[in-house]
Amino acid sequence: MFELIPRFRSIATRPERDIFDWAFDGFDLPDIFRSEKALTPAFDISETATEIHVKAELPGMDAKEIDITVTGDLLTIKGEKKEEKEEKGQNFHRRERRYGSFSRSFRLPVEVKAASINAGYKDGVLTVTLPKAEAEKARRIEVTS
Numbered sequence: 001m002f003e004l005i006p007r008f009r010s011i012a013t014r015p016e017r018d019i020f021d022w023a024f025d026g027f028d029l030p031d032i033f034r035s036e037k038a039l040t041p042a043f044d045i046s047e048t049a050t051e052i053h054v055k056a057e058l059p060g061m062d063a064k065e066i067d068i069t070v071t072g073d074l075l076t077i078k079g080e081k082k083e084e085k086e087e088k089g090q091n092f093h094r095r096e097r098r099y100g101s102f103s104r105s106f107r108l109p110v111e112v113k114a115a116s117i118n119a120g121y122k123d124g125v126l127t128v129t130l131p132k133a134e135a136e137k138a139r140r141i142e143v144t145s
Helices: 019-023
Strands: 041-046 052-058 066-073 073-079 101-106 118-122 125-133
Touching: 041 101, 052 073, 066 118, 066 125, 073 125
Parallel strands: none
Antiparallel strands: 041 052, 052 125, 066 073, 073 101, 118 125
């Protein structure tokens, strides 16, 4: 029963927030400044000794609608999730699924071998593997006189 009652915090603990923020804290209200069709997929980026791994949740998308580019140290992933055709006479009580296009860019922490990048898409998850380029070894330069 107590799960339905929102927990209230003391206003004094967060003085930078005003009374309206405090009063509506904990309620799931729509963001009126964001487009209802905004699509923002979640990304995970990890690194091993030899590779950088990028995973993105892109459920309901077709692999042909995903575009991946690497320019220097910038990885860009773009795509578009198309809205399913609505049936006439169908009234929605709630629509939470997002449609539309997205573009996300990430700075890579190291140089990668662009020719060896692999990407796969299975069960709504995009996996991109970027092999690291070998760092140039220091070499001694002889000075002549």
